[in-house]
Amino acid sequence: MPNNMNLHRNIFFKDCGKVPAMPFSALDSKHPVDLWSWMDGQRKAGNDLLAISHNANLSDGRMFPTEVDTNGRPIDAAYAASRVRNEPLIEIKQLKGTSETHPLLSPNDEFANFEILSVLLGNPPGRIAHVVGSYARQALKDGIALEDSKGFNPYRFGFGAASDSHNTAVPYRQDNFFGGHSFTDGTIEARMSGTLVGGMFDARLEGTSGLTGVWAEENTRASLFEAMKRKETFAVTGPHIQVRFFGGWEYGPDLVKQKDWVRTGYAKGVPMGGDLPPAKAKAPTFMVWAVKDPTSGNLDRIQVVKGWTMSGQGFEKIYDVVWAGDRKPDKWTGVVPPIGSTVDVENATYTNTIGAVELKTVWTDPEFDPSLHAFYYARVLEIPTPRWTTLQAKQLGIAPPDVVAPTVQERAWSSPIWHTPSAEARKAAPRSTTVAELTQKGAVALNDAQLKALIVEKSIWLQNTVTGDKYMIIYGALGKGPDAKPLTPSDPGYVTQRFPVNQGQFQIRYVGKKVAMQSLTGDTVEASYLGTSRTYNIVDGKIVTELVGTPIEISVYKLADKYFGARSNEFGYANFEIVPAVAQLSPLGAAPR
Amino acid sequence: MSIAIGRWLREPLLQFLLTGLLLFVGYHWANHGSGQPDSDGRIELTADDLRQIRFAWLAQGREALSPEQMRRLVDARVREEILYREALALGLDKDDTIVRRRMAQKMEFLFEDVAALRDPTADELRAWFEKNAERFTLPARATFRHLYFSPDRRGERARDDAARALAKLAGEPADGPAAATLADPFMFQDYYGDRSFDEVARSLGPGFARALFELAPGAWSGPIESGYGWHLVWVDSITPARVQAFEDVEADVRREWIEGQRAEIREGAFEAMRARYEVVLPKDLDAADLANLRATEVERPEGPR
Secondary structure, eight states: OOGGGGEEEEESSSOGGGOSSSSTTTTSSSSSHHHHHHHHHHTTOOOEOOOOOOOGSSSOOSSSSSOOOTTBBBHHHHHHHHHHOOOOOEEEEEEEEEOOTTTTTTTTTTOOOSSSOOOTTOTTTTTOOOOOOHHHHHHHHHHHHHHHOOOOOOOOEEEEOOOOOOOSOOOOOOGGOOOOOOGGGGSHHHHHHTTTTTTTTGGGGGOOEEEEOOOOOSSHHHHHHHHHHHEEEEESSSSOOOOEEEEESSOTGGGGTTTTHHHHHHEEETTTTTOOOOOOOSSSSSEEEOOOOOOOTOEEEEEEEEEEEETTTTEEEEEEEEESSOOOOOOTTTOOOOOOOOOOOTTOOOOTTSBBBBEEEEOOOOOOOTSSOOOEEEEEEEEEEEEEHHHHHHHSOOOOOOOSSSOOOOOOOOOOEOOOOHHHHHTSSSOOOHHHHHHHOOOOOHHHHHHHHHHEEEEEEEETTOOOOEEEEEEEBBBOOOOOOOOTTTTTHHHHTTTTTTTTEEEEOOOOOTTTTOSOOOOOHHHHHOOOOEEEEEEETTEEEEEEEEEEEEEEETTTTEEEEEEETTTTEEEEEEOOOOOSOOTSSSSOO | HHHHHHHHHHHHHHHHHHHHHHHHHHHHHHHHHHOOOTTTOOOOOOOOHHHHHHHHTTTTTOOOOHHHHHHHHHHHHHHHHHHHHHHHHHTTTTOHHHHHHHHHHHHHHHHHHTTTTTTOOOOHHHHHHHHGGGGGOOOOOEEEEEEOOOHHHHHHGGHHHHHHHHHTTTOOTTTTTTHHHSSSSOOSEEEEEEEEEHHHHHHHHHHHHHHHSSOOEEEEEEEEOOOOEEEEEEEEEEEOEOOOOOHHHHHHHHHHHHHHHHHHHHHHHHHHHHHTTOOOOSOOTOOOOOOOOOOOOOOOSSSSO
16 A cells, blocks of 8 residues: 555465465565566466455555556556456445546446545545546546557456455445444444544445455356456445346347347357457447346346547447336437435335336447447446435434435446457547657647647637537636736736636536547536636646646647647547637537537 | 362363463473573573574565574564563553453463363264254255246236236146246246255345245245245245254264363363452442543544555
8 A cells, every 4th residue: 555545456366275375465565566476476386366456446546557557667568468467357346435437537427426435545634535547437448548559458357346344244235234444333323423434534435345246157266266367247336236248249139038048148249358259240239137136126227338449538428228117218318317216215215116126138339330449338226225324324313414325326337348449440440640640740849838828818619639529618817926917806817816827727618418528527518517617737838737636738739720739648649629619519400419 | 089080180270270381381491591581681592583583584475584684683673672671670561451461362372272182082972962963953945946927027916916827826736837828037047946045035035035934835825025026936845954963964063062162161261260359340330420431433543454
């Protein structure tokens, strides 16, 4: 745990008879790469083993780096190979939060706001935990973007979940939640008093422990190990929801109704954790099936989460593929409305009068592009049920806590299935320009003064040349330092003159929900609507912005009379161009977006 | 006379004291001359002590110690020894919760060691098994098939549909043609062979398991509710719980006997010690007013991992 960044891994050995005399501990090294080297050595000595990364959400952004590792060495093909060889699974849910995604990373995912816990272990004063680099979905997107742009992918992992209980017993049910940190949260009074566990997080924010499901040939250690290695696993938030997910090119729409659909699933495609075989149709089809826990809530829906990459940018979209009841998906967005709730918060009860026992379907990706890297995973949601805090508030006769939701939608996640374009298909991929290509053509990077002249106190229209989307960014005045002349309140700079030198605010405008925003832009739809702004600086020839403390820098290149922007998280591509102002955002009669 | 001595030798307290003495003498003898507390202000590390330091280092899977590392470890050891002696001289071991707990724990370990001294005779073991046979009971098991009525397909009618189907199935055999057509496909098995209560509860929910083991074999019954919906059930057989034969569980019996023996000796030895003490307490244990003492939670310096 270097500098309070949780980089712990759980190590699983294939054969109990061959475990080493001593574990590899933080005394040996604090760097994951050293752990993987040690694991390689063990494997060479005939002792097969695998690692599962633990609590990525508490890693301060260091669990899934894209630039350098904890030693400061670049993330490269060797790093990727070592990681993939040793770490087939990540822990997506446990007592201290979820590591699937975060609302600021997945602003269009209405179910992303689930059991979020963003802190640093040990609560170092004055440090704000980083969100970027701490979540699995972003890592999966970055992984395929790296593979597409640089030829290696360190983030080909499946999902598991675990307890992180420190009591030797696992509190995985809302109706039997007994805490996970001995005396600090071991009584209902300690938990519901909002005891700060280890002085760093409110005990009421603890969630139930997760569990890992494994699809294996038989219930033996060797068979389970092999299944974990090939990522044929799924994660649940506690209830024993079962989920299967297959991908292929030849699954008929009615296949899932047949008795032996699982056999066909294996015969004609790949199970979760696998790679789609070479294309045999226009689009891949996925078979997905889930059954509820017989002692928990019914199922609301199954979604397929898709991620893909174009020119260094990562994108995601969530499809509702099968759901309970006769709800109609929205005609235009395809989104299935919420299932409603039977939860009586005051009495902390619910009924299974809504939802389904079993959900299954065959789904075809309606927006498949064979030239692009992509991944798909299934997410199964239960109907809303009372959270443990609501149950225990009822027990104490107090109000449910105001720091967490009164209900949860328990869930399961299948491991992903990847699509890798063939060399032939990849040639057809739409591609924008790279910084290297621009420089070769004679483009020049702007310096600070040129950047200021170009954008400061201007409203700039930009086009994302990857998606074609256009929107506006207002770059407000920069702080000019102490010797700016005193201004009167009616002067626009009356407020901004008190900013630090070279720091201003920017605001993004005119982004709607249908705009496919690329990775790490935050909630631009909300920002457009609410008029919120964020800080920017002009430093060393870059426009520096940030997302929860992670800098994102934009360099601007001038080629003839055109200006191109390159974001630091897009792997060498220059995907933005300054364009003339747009008069109508959604002209009638134009191709629908 | 020999019977009296034999009985006497089986006394837990005597066994305990003898073992304690043995350990004490052995320990003292083994540690003579090593860097243990000594009154003359002299600290001597023997070649064996150094060997132990090296060994502890290597046992953690590390490279061999360099001379510099060795020197530092020896310094640390000497430092610890000096501080330990000075702390003893100042009486810092007195009234320290951690030290007290550790010493008490060492006594518990001594009890445990004593218990492991003796193996039971064959007769003893069998006699003990006869007395404790119910501990080696195998749970009841049920073999059954079922028809599933899915709330996903039938909604609120699922139970009534099941009841109507039951009427139609009256007198039908388990695998009669009518059975297959009346119900819905089930996600898991239609037939469960030889399942315990816990296994059924895990597959179909505890409510279903409770109802199942009350059913009479050889006819369709129900409707019974599971965690998935409604079912009609045909029980082929229910094997009642039964005690296993001694021969089949001898290893388990031996383990339990030793565990029992351990507990008995531990408690016996403790009771014998306890008898030498008079414990004085306030009359009313609940009288102390703790209301104002209720501790606020203390922040721990190191958080959970």
